[in-house]
Amino acid sequence: MNPPANTPVFPSRLPNVGTTVFTVMSALATEHHAINLGQGFPDFPCDRKLIASVNDAMLGDRNQYPPMIGISELRHGIAQKIKNLYGHEYDADSEITITAGGTQGILTSILACVGPGDEVIIIEPAYDSYRPSIELAGGKIIAVSLEARRNERGQVASYEIPWDQLANAIHSKTRLIIINTPHNPTGMVWQKADLDRLAQLVKNSPALILSDEVYEHMVYDGAYHHSVASHPELAARSFLISSFGKTYHVTGWKVGYVAAPAALTKEFRKVHQFNVFTVNTPMQYGLANYLSDPSHYLNLPAFYQTKRDLFRIGLSKTQFALLPTPGTYFQCVDYSALNIPQAKLNEAEFCKWLTTTVGVAAIPVSAFYEKPTESGVIRFCFAKQEQTLSTALQRLQNL
Numbered sequence: 001m002n003p004p005a006n007t008p009v010f011p012s013r014l015p016n017v018g019t020t021v022f023t024v025m026s027a028l029a030t031e032h033h034a035i036n037l038g039q040g041f042p043d044f045p046c047d048r049k050l051i052a053s054v055n056d057a058m059l060g061d062r063n064q065y066p067p068m069i070g071i072s073e074l075r076h077g078i079a080q081k082i083k084n085l086y087g088h089e090y091d092a093d094s095e096i097t098i099t100a101g102g103t104q105g106i107l108t109s110i111l112a113c114v115g116p117g118d119e120v121i122i123i124e125p126a127y128d129s130y131r132p133s134i135e136l137a138g139g140k141i142i143a144v145s146l147e148a149r150r151n152e153r154g155q156v157a158s159y160e161i162p163w164d165q166l167a168n169a170i171h172s173k174t175r176l177i178i179i180n181t182p183h184n185p186t187g188m189v190w191q192k193a194d195l196d197r198l199a200q201l202v203k204n205s206p207a208l209i210l211s212d213e214v215y216e217h218m219v220y221d222g223a224y225h226h227s228v229a230s231h232p233e234l235a236a237r238s239f240l241i242s243s244f245g246k247t248y249h250v251t252g253w254k255v256g257y258v259a260a261p262a263a264l265t266k267e268f269r270k271v272h273q274f275n276v277f278t279v280n281t282p283m284q285y286g287l288a289n290y291l292s293d294p295s296h297y298l299n300l301p302a303f304y305q306t307k308r309d310l311f312r313i314g315l316s317k318t319q320f321a322l323l324p325t326p327g328t329y330f331q332c333v334d335y336s337a338l339n340i341p342q343a344k345l346n347e348a349e350f351c352k353w354l355t356t357t358v359g360v361a362a363i364p365v366s367a368f369y370e371k372p373t374e375s376g377v378i379r380f381c382f383a384k385q386e387q388t389l390s391t392a393l394q395r396l397q398n399l
């Protein structure tokens, strides 16, 4: 132990923030040798071709600072992909910036446009980085909640966008509205009519939009992802966030991007350059090369749908009630009707018990709300090898 030192006491910028639930549950899973279906990351390797591309870049001496906004090849590749999939033409030089993962893109977008007292609307359950990012900017959080529809047994059957609450929350002080589709944790996917409705709501307001679309390539049953980039009115006021970590099974690389109209990107880059300045060079070259083959993301829905279906079929033999999973690599279940005493535990306690005693880690959906909100719903991640999912299912089927 160091001797007592006179470290000055100062007011915390984030007094209510602890360690994120994903880190906490992963640590608990490791400690108890549980199968980790908590934190969202694949347990299978990425494509060797992608690694070879990065390796080539490193050996080719692409190891010094890249341009602050990201390398041209990658930005142009992203612009092309967005144009092909969603129809919007972003200018690769003035409207696309490479970030250190989606989370940095989110924080930097918020710092770039939200000032003290500005209102930011979030829709809970919401990804856990949104709130602290807004707080750091001095913004005022206006939280509305997805509406949980329940079945005749009282279990959560689906979540709906709370249009009336949203409409009431939007006014002249609204600086930013954060949306997330496909949605973490519920798997809900916005439809075209939803984007139309949002566009109608913001039409006469100064509100910008931050659209977190990091699960854009995980939409199932032949359905489409509806990006703000497919909606010209929304695209004109949106920061669009995506992540290569999710798409190419490399969550540890922390590379993503933000596409936004030039006026927004200009402000974004002012913050970005003093936040991370830029993102590591060889990864960018490797990703640019890999991105030139669209099959690497076009195959993703089929790839993950197989896992989703396998997991859902296995779960249907348990007492959990399954929520629909039209998108993401998360499966939510309602445990409230389980015929065991633990069904009465709150979500965090239930997940702890499931991890330490049953040997399967999950994430409590309550962690995505600020106010204590117990719905009896937990989230499993199915971005896992078949063997991992099968072993987890055996354990869950014994409950």
Ligand code: GLN
Binding pocket: 020, 022, 023, 038, 039, 040, 041, 184
């Ligand atoms: N996005 C991942 C999830 O929801 C976690 C990322 C993280 O741990 N920060 O599980």
